[in-house]
Amino acid sequence: MARTQTKLLALLPALSLVFGCLEYGPARGPEAGSALMTVHAASSVALVFIWFWIDARNRAYRASIFLKIAMLGLTIVALPYYLFRSRGFAGGVKGLALSIVVFVLTMAAYRLGSLFA
């Protein structure tokens, strides 16, 4: 399961690399409201949500319906909340730091993709 989660997280920068390449190719940058933007956003949120769903099950954490909705609708607020609730303070800080690293890697991959385009 842990390996699955790692793969999911690795998919985030991988997706961004692809979309950076695509969006900075013919369209010369991300185009507001485009299908590419929508797909990228939806797939990223979905990956994070699946990761959260697996993680919660592994930890036998009973996530409320509000948290589930928030993880889909307001991830950046709900994710730190979940990390601290499910792991305690020290684990939460560690989890948050890792989240930031994953985010930075994701965005760096997007930039890399744009450079390849």
Next chain:
Amino acid sequence: MRKLLLASLLAACAVQSPAFARSAAIVNDVTQINPVPVERVLVPTTIGEIVDAVRSHPGPVSIGGGRFSQGGQTATERALQIDMRQLDDVVDFSKERKEITVEAGITWRKIQEYVDPHDLSLQIMQSYSNFTVGGSLSVNVHGRYVGQGPLVLSVRSIRIVLADGTLVKASPSENPEIFYGAIGGYGAMGVIVEATLSLADNVRVERRSAVMPVSAYRGFFSENVRGNHEVVFHNADIYPDAFDTVRATSYVRTEKPVTVETRLIPGDRSYWVDRMAFRIISECPGGRALRQHVLDPIVFRGERVEWRNYEASYDVRELEPVSRRNSSYVLQEYFVPVERFEEFVPAMAAILNRHGVNTVNVSIRHATQDPGTLLAWARTEVFAFVLYYKQGTTDADREAVRAWTRELIDAATALGGAYYLPYQVHATEQQFRAAYPRADAFFALKTRLDPTNKFRNKLWDAYYRPGPDLPQTRPAAKVAVRVVPPIAPPDPEVEKRIATALSGVAGYKRDEAQTYLTLPEWLLVYYPDEYARFLKGKPASEFPYFGSIVQFWSFYRDAYNVTRGKYPFNWGYHVMVLVIGSSYTVENGIKGVYENTVGRLAEWLAGGTMTQEDFLAAEVAQDYVDFIRLEPWYEYSFARALKQLWAETDIFGPHLLRKWERKLILSAEYLVKAQYATLIKLATKAAYGNADTEMLALGGNVTPGALEGEAQVKVLKSFEDGSVLLSLPRYDEFRDAAQRLVRKGVYFREIAGNRQILLTSVVPATWQYDLSAGSVLFERPVLTDTGHKRIAINAPVPSLHRILIEIADREFEVEHIYDY
């Protein structure tokens, strides 16, 4: 000593010694809705100064006392206003004769303080003690005294300065025509400078209060009050909006010990509870019921015994609102013969309710017949109905008040009654003469005593017609209301047919309240605009995040106050404003805290140098503003901004700490906004649907030339009087199209079926509104540019073209026209 200090201060400021004269002043009354520019104000301290001023001043002279009249009765344009309030000494006093002679600028309160130690009281005065004697004589006031009536009944004599500067004494037996002309004469005959008044014993009085149906009141009054010489004060309050229940309150002479030890109400008493109560009664849903069923039963519970002087020393401060900027408490009064009581009450109730008047209270008083003043309001024994209500301060509000006031005047005069003259001058000349049938005799006396029409004010400007060789005064309809008629009034029959035709046009009529309520929504365009401009040259930490939060809610409160009580409450819209306002508050609160701590530190570490990320943030802010001027904010792609932040700025570079601090905090901002916008978009579409893109307006003088180049303006229908139904774009494009059209001679009669529209303009902070139409509803400084302020102008639609042209003439910018 206090007077000495004040006199010293005045003397130090004096332009014209020994009296203090201020030049080119604006005189206003307690309501603050009747500003009158006068040539100068003279504050005399001796009668001689008044004589000199009246003799030497070539133009009109007006007389002011406490300034509690409410329709410009103390001033007229370009007049010398004599402010009597420093002529306030007791001249003579006799305990034995129960008589006091005072200068006319003295207040009732000051007399009370003088006579109270002698166990004496004024025989007649009004309920509040702040008024001056001279002003009260000119109005011929009344109070709550039983078996009494107009103030003239307690006046033994007066001294008056006439137009030629002579000082004459007048009493019922000496110069009686002057006595009965000047008292209740509203300053038309001369300046009353002294009065000798009757006094009465200061007795203990016990309060007795009873609630009854309005139909039972006259019988109750006849049996228990009218002939009862033990009753000193009496009044009855009719509870609005049902007007079917009365609380009758009497103060009856008693030998019981007082429960209120103080002999006069302390002058420094705090009235915040009273003011709050009035505010709740007039503004909160259920406020009137709360008063009738909760507050009054508490106020009137238990035994209360007090001194007569205590009960007569009320202070008008208890009625003062917190602000009179958007609305004001105002009085009116109607007099009806006692036997017509039951006829007047339902007629009054129907008029007030039909017009949705925000009635706070109607107090019934009783008065015996006037002994002979020429402008007697009690030609027989009467009940007085003192109407206390709240009104807005815009031209439209005043027009609305004018309409129902005239109906009330007709209702009173039809029953042989009258209306009171110290209030807003709304009555037609015909109505004035119906209420005051001896007006001709009054004017004849004025012509004799004041042949050059020296003594003038807004009241007499409305009704007095001097000879053809003398300065003409203005007609009644123009008084106290600034109305600039920019277009010819339409034929009523034609207008009716057009209105019928328009009522069938789908989407024509919009809620007028929306012109005010959309202002807060637009602030969330202006503030980001200010933010975007700010970021281009200054660090993010210096933006006034918290100030803009406060200002947003202040504007919202102002806009809400304009609509409250006047339009139905729009729940949906208020919820929306609360949601966006709360979002803005949270966002700016967090940013304010962050930028003033971590942000400042990162800025300091970068030595104040802006990074690529700072520039990108400024670009995104500007892009966002440009976007939301045309589209809802939640349609903006913050995801795109996030991607640009990472793809279009370097990963490494100078000032790395600041660079990465910006990257992370801007990423967090854009991520939150991207997801929040998606949620709001879903919720908004579910709740409100798509916004429409067309605004319909009835315009005039729409020539083919005016429509040249106006691809988005379409003529939908033409009417028999030449007016046309136009389709215009909305929002900023509406503003631009309207400005172009008015420059080509087009004017609007209605926009979306409405006659009032709000617009805002950013103008120099020092500019005072001087446009020929409209009025400023509220104004606030531009937080990022202290040299400018944002003003909200309430514009009558028929005058909108004039306002737009005059704003353009001054090279100001119309920020927005709030198209409902």
